Amino acid sequence: MAHDGIGARLPRKEDRRFITGAGNYTDDIVVRNAAHAEFVRSPHAHARILRIDVSAALRAPGVIGVLTGAELADDKVGGLICGWMIHSKDGSPMRAAPYAPLARDVVRYVGNPVAIVVAETKNEARDAAELVEVEYEELASVVDPAAAQAPGAPQIHAEAPGNTIYQWALGDKGAVDRAFAGAAHRVEVDLINNRLVPNAIEPRAATAIYDRAEGRFTLYTTSQNPHVTRLVLSAFVGLAPEHKLRVVAPDVGGGFWSKIFIYPEETVCLWAARRLGVPVKWAADRRESFLADAHGRDHVTHAEMAFDASHKIVGLRVKTIANLGAYMSTFSSSVPTYLYATLLSGQYDIPAIYAEVDAVYTNTTPVDAYRGAGRPEATYVVERLMDIAARRLRIDAAEIRRKNFIRSFPHQTPVIMNYDTGDYEASLNAALSAARYAEFPARRAEARSRGKLRGIGLSCYIEACGLAPSQAVGSLGGGVGLWESAEVRVNPVGTIEVLTGSHSHGQGHETTFAQLVAERFGVPTDQVSIIHGDTDKVQFGMGTYGSRSAAVGMSAVNKALERVEAKARRIAAHLMEAAESDVELKGGEFVVAGTDKKIAFANVALAAYTAHNLPPGTEPGLKEGAFYDPVNFTFPAGTYVCEVEVDPKTGAVEIVQFTAADDFGTIVNPMIVEGQVHGGLAQGIGQALLEGCRYDRDSGQLVTATFMDYAMPRARDLVSFNVSTTATPCKTNPLGIKGCGEAGAIGSPAAVINAIANAIGVERIEMPATAQRVWETCRAAQAAVAAQ
Amino acid sequence: MAQINVKVNGRAVSKQVEDRTLLVEFLRETLGLTGTHVGCDTGQCGACVVHLDGRAVKSCTMIAAQASGSEITTIEGLAKGDELHPMQAAFHRHHALQCGFCTPGMIMTAVDLLRRIPHPDEATIRANLDGNLCRCTGYHNIVKAIAAVAESGAGV
Numbered sequence: 001m002a003h004d005g006i007g008a009r010l011p012r013k014e015d016r017r018f019i020t021g022a023g024n025y026t027d028d029i030v031v032r033n034a035a036h037a038e039f040v041r042s043p044h045a046h047a048r049i050l051r052i053d054v055s056a057a058l059r060a061p062g063v064i065g066v067l068t069g070a071e072l073a074d075d076k077v078g079g080l081i082c083g084w085m086i087h088s089k090d091g092s093p094m095r096a097a098p099y100a101p102l103a104r105d106v107v108r109y110v111g112n113p114v115a116i117v118v119a120e121t122k123n124e125a126r127d128a129a130e131l132v133e134v135e136y137e138e139l140a141s142v143v144d145p146a147a148a149q150a151p152g153a154p155q156i157h158a159e160a161p162g163n164t165i166y167q168w169a170l171g172d173k174g175a176v177d178r179a180f181a182g183a184a185h186r187v188e189v190d191l192i193n194n195r196l197v198p199n200a201i202e203p204r205a206a207t208a209i210y211d212r213a214e215g216r217f218t219l220y221t222t223s224q225n226p227h228v229t230r231l232v233l234s235a236f237v238g239l240a241p242e243h244k245l246r247v248v249a250p251d252v253g254g255g256f257w258s259k260i261f262i263y264p265e266e267t268v269c270l271w272a273a274r275r276l277g278v279p280v281k282w283a284a285d286r287r288e289s290f291l292a293d294a295h296g297r298d299h300v301t302h303a304e305m306a307f308d309a310s311h312k313i314v315g316l317r318v319k320t321i322a323n324l325g326a327y328m329s330t331f332s333s334s335v336p337t338y339l340y341a342t343l344l345s346g347q348y349d350i351p352a353i354y355a356e357v358d359a360v361y362t363n364t365t366p367v368d369a370y371r372g373a374g375r376p377e378a379t380y381v382v383e384r385l386m387d388i389a390a391r392r393l394r395i396d397a398a399e400i401r402r403k404n405f406i407r408s409f410p411h412q413t414p415v416i417m418n419y420d421t422g423d424y425e426a427s428l429n430a431a432l433s434a435a436r437y438a439e440f441p442a443r444r445a446e447a448r449s450r451g452k453l454r455g456i457g458l459s460c461y462i463e464a465c466g467l468a469p470s471q472a473v474g475s476l477g478g479g480v481g482l483w484e485s486a487e488v489r490v491n492p493v494g495t496i497e498v499l500t501g502s503h504s505h506g507q508g509h510e511t512t513f514a515q516l517v518a519e520r521f522g523v524p525t526d527q528v529s530i531i532h533g534d535t536d537k538v539q540f541g542m543g544t545y546g547s548r549s550a551a552v553g554m555s556a557v558n559k560a561l562e563r564v565e566a567k568a569r570r571i572a573a574h575l576m577e578a579a580e581s582d583v584e585l586k587g588g589e590f591v592v593a594g595t596d597k598k599i600a601f602a603n604v605a606l607a608a609y610t611a612h613n614l615p616p617g618t619e620p621g622l623k624e625g626a627f628y629d630p631v632n633f634t635f636p637a638g639t640y641v642c643e644v645e646v647d648p649k650t651g652a653v654e655i656v657q658f659t660a661a662d663d664f665g666t667i668v669n670p671m672i673v674e675g676q677v678h679g680g681l682a683q684g685i686g687q688a689l690l691e692g693c694r695y696d697r698d699s700g701q702l703v704t705a706t707f708m709d710y711a712m713p714r715a716r717d718l719v720s721f722n723v724s725t726t727a728t729p730c731k732t733n734p735l736g737i738k739g740c741g742e743a744g745a746i747g748s749p750a751a752v753i754n755a756i757a758n759a760i761g762v763e764r765i766e767m768p769a770t771a772q773r774v775w776e777t778c779r780a781a782q783a784a785v786a787a788q
Numbered sequence: 789m790a791q792i793n794v795k796v797n798g799r800a801v802s803k804q805v806e807d808r809t810l811l812v813e814f815l816r817e818t819l820g821l822t823g824t825h826v827g828c829d830t831g832q833c834g835a836c837v838v839h840l841d842g843r844a845v846k847s848c849t850m851i852a853a854q855a856s857g858s859e860i861t862t863i864e865g866l867a868k869g870d871e872l873h874p875m876q877a878a879f880h881r882h883h884a885l886q887c888g889f890c891t892p893g894m895i896m897t898a899v900d901l902l903r904r905i906p907h908p909d910e911a912t913i914r915a916n917l918d919g920n921l922c923r924c925t926g927y928h929n930i931v932k933a934i935a936a937v938a939e940s941g942a943g944v
Contacts, residue, residue: 019888
């Protein structure tokens with residue numbers, strides 16, 4: 001039997017349905033008599049709704065109903081929530097304003113849903129939506145986070161004076177002030193972490209069904225965490241109690257966090273299905289995805305770093321304004337706080353750190369987590385500062401990092417985190433060697449002979465994955481526990497079904513989770529099924545985001561497997577008339593040590609179900625469940641090296657080489673892990689070079705609302721990546737897994753920007769480093785040289 | 789209403805649809821061939837690519853009536869029974885898909901690419917994927933899979 005346990009490069013079990021067109025995505029699901037929904041959305045960034053007239057729409061062909069915020073309020077449907085409480089530094093709770101699924105009095109961003117039109121066909125719904133008349137009184141708007149708090153800025157919610165949601169701080173201000181006062185060198189930088197649109201290629205979709213006979217709802221939806229969706233819709237929005245609401249997330253076409261949040265559209269479809277008495281189907285088009293899916297990043301930051309005379313960091317001070325958009329999305333408050341400032345120590349031994357974060361409302365689409373979620377922003381701050389410091393202090397970019405690495409573990413940072421293990425020098429060395437860093441000057445000289453400016457940039461990132469433990473998350477304001485559940489069902493014939501609360505939307509859980517079972521029980525992976533994404537099948541779970549599925553989800557599976565093994569061993573020992581302590585599980589068989597007695601795992605399963613001959617007091621069956629709550633975060637880390645060539649005549653940037661050396665601890669399937677890194681790198685490089693979500697400052701219109709205006713990375717924008725791993729297994733979970741899903745997006749933007757800055761010979765260039773921006777920067781740099 | 793007479797994956801189909809029906813809507817909604825996907829509304833993402841008389845087209849930028857009289861192959865018609873097309877097999881072997889949503893269009897584009905250019909270098913492969921977006925793979929393994937099929941000569 002081929003080895004398909006932990007460490008095998010096993011091709012994916014789930015592939016066949018996707019490559020043959022047999023995937024089952026939400027919009028593919030056909031429900032008899034389903035009606036189609038179209039949302040009427042605000043065309044204004046900020047306006048008062050004076051009047052809504054739905055009479056013409058109601059008369060249109062095929063229309064079943066048109067519902068507005070007034071009906072929603074009549075039915076006492078609750079508002080959407082932000083599930084993480086943040087307190088300002090003065091102790092006051094964050095100023096979260098109500099978030100109605102359909103705006104009733106005021107619209108606060110372009111795309112804010114105002115009404116839902118339900119008709120027999122999609123085209124009829126679209127046509128009728130055009131007939132809904134909404135009279136608005138336009139109000140002044142603000143889209144720029146740096147302008148939102150200014151005196152006289154338009155006021156978006158009465159609950160948040162000055163549009164300020166919270167003014168939060170972390171760290172020891174006094175210690176940082178003292179460190180700066182005594183420092184030999186100080187560097188500072190102003191940065192914008194550009195606003196991004198997640199853009200999973202499958203747009204969000206939902207089909208909502210209400211079964212009148214049972215009083216029970218079913219929601220098929222593009223979700224990364226169906227159980228959390230059910231919990232919020234039950235406990236907060238109040239649409240149905242949990243046992244009367246089934247949420248199914250079938251095949252989901254990418255998420256990147258954007259399909260975690262509980263949004264207005266799915267909520268309204270569910271309510272409309274009951275109110276109108278028909279199943280309601282909705283699928284966003286891409287323009288709607290741009291307007292209505294939570295955006296990411298959007299930070300404005302000033303940061304300063306202080307060094308002693310030997311170039312050791314003595315202090316870091318950061319001030320960030322984070323744009324949360326027009327309403328607070330599900331996890332939005334946690335992103336620029338506990339997922340950001342807690343990572344500002346990077347890979348470095350920094351004795352004093354102080355961060356202040358102001359979160360603000362603006363007249364833009366809500367902003368929440370996007371791949372990396374706070375950690376890319378933190379890495380960008382730290383790694384830009386390290387590069388600028390290296391340049392100013394005239395030392396090598398690798399050496400200044402090496403000099404400041406944390407070298408003993410566990411390491412307590414000044415910003416909450418306790419790193420369990422790592423070897424930052426190992427990944428730095430691996431990356432430098434793979435990137436042929438030492439020979440870079442020759443490549444630069446050769447490029448110069450062709451008129452190109454060649455640059456190299458490093459980024460040594462760290463991230464915290466598998467947010468945990470639940471008690472700590474709760475003490476920091478989190479509204480949910482962040483454990484995971486699993487159930488392992490061994491069938492009488494020895495095939496195995498694993499139910500997990502994790503959700504796979506590209507990560508390959510059907511393969512990797514099966515590899516874990518194969519490793520322990522020696523059964524081929526094709527005899528293992530992984531079941532996820534349906535609240536009727538899996539009792540509860542927290543879903544997939546934050547690179548948590550392997551570290552937390554598989555740890556839960558592992559715990560259930562241990563319990564199954566213990567019971568199976570007891571039965572096997574009884575059947576072989578041996579002492580339990582003499583029985584070992586090897587290659588799919590229980591063997592009695594030192595004898596030729598053995599029994600196949602499948603036969604033990606059969607014995608468990610026939611129950612003809614079980615040890616006294618043993619219940620029939622072979623099925624165990626487990627909940628796993630991690631004791632700490634995991635801390636993947638690594639070094640990325642980007643090498644670029646800039647054409648100073650056009651500003652075009654070509655990535656000529658990108659090298660990644662990551663430490664993810666134990667790796668279950670290297671092929672899948674490499675794929676995760678590739679995808680993350682593409683998104684991070686996209687942020688650095690191409691992607692920028694833009695609002696018109698005056699009108700508040702989203703001007704990048706199609707793939708023609710928002711530059712997504714395409715194949716020719718990228719190169720084949722040079723990826724490798726080093727490993728220090730995580731010490732706080734049983735499998736040693738750290739997680740790999742977000743690293744690429746976290747580490748790469750700084751590497752790209754550092755490389756461009758290095759090529760041009762400047763300190764600063766903003767993301768996205770478009771050809772125009774690079775050309776302007778080259779011109780300014782040339783002018784500065786000429787002026788000297 | 790428009791009368792559509794097409795051959796889809798080898799089967800003759802005659803249907804009446806609303807004039808404004810897009811080819812992709814005809815395939816997905818009228819014929820239930822949901823392997824062809826819609827990822828945008830501006831012809832940019834390529835999730836909807838099918839073969840029309842042997843050439844790759846974006847089925848979202850074509851009215852179904854325009855396709856009448858044509859032979860169409862969708863992702864569902866690419867394999868011969870249980871035997872995968874070499875491009876499908878290569879996407880599996882080289883892990884050229886993650887969430888799978890862009891995959892049908894990507895595979896149909898890739899097959900057409902090797903029909904036109906049997907032995908492309910990496911830059912040519914990348915340039916010819918310009919009409920297909922993937923948000924998961926960073927294209928690395930897609931390029932690898934296509935190059936592997938080209939090298940094996942099994943592409944067409």
